[in-house]
Amino acid sequence: MSDALSQVEAILPQLSSSERILLIQKLNEEMGTHPGSGIDIQPGVCGGEARIIRTRIPVWLLVQARNLGKTDTQLLAAYPSLRPDDLTNAWTYAARHEAEIEAQIKENESA
Structure with missing residues (x-):
């Protein structure tokens, strides 16, 4: 365990x-997973990677698709459970x- 965590x-x-509530809010903001961010991270779900809330679509997958030239419109068509604000949250x-x-x-390219 690190000194800071101790x-x-x-x-x-x-x-x-x-003060505990404020600490939790600060931690959530730091991680980008505060309520309303549309992004969730849970151990055991999608390998603990950041994903779109309500789905099992990891953020990295959307970023990789975008890097390969997919547009938001194409991503929304490919993943019908996604909403436009989900992509905004992912970006x-x-x-x-x-x-x-x-x-x-x-990591996922080499798998």
């Missing part, structure tokens, strides 16, 4: 309920987590 664990019992998440998405693309 420090957080030591401080956590001292936080009030409202926003990908821009904030560029290294993560690129690593996932590379």
Whole structure:
């Protein structure tokens, strides 16, 4: 366990309920998975990779398709469960987590 995580664990019992809520909100914002972001990350779902909420469509897959020349219109046609705002959320998440998405693309290309 990292020193930073150990420090957080030591401080956590001292936080009030409202401070804990603020901490959770801050963590969610940092990860780009705050409520309403349209992006979800759950261990055991899509390998724990960022995905479009309500689906099992990982963000990296959409980014890779876009990199290969697919348009938003083509992606929406290929994935009928997607909504236009899902793509906006995916592009926003990908821009904030560029290294993560690129690593996932590379990992899945070699699989």
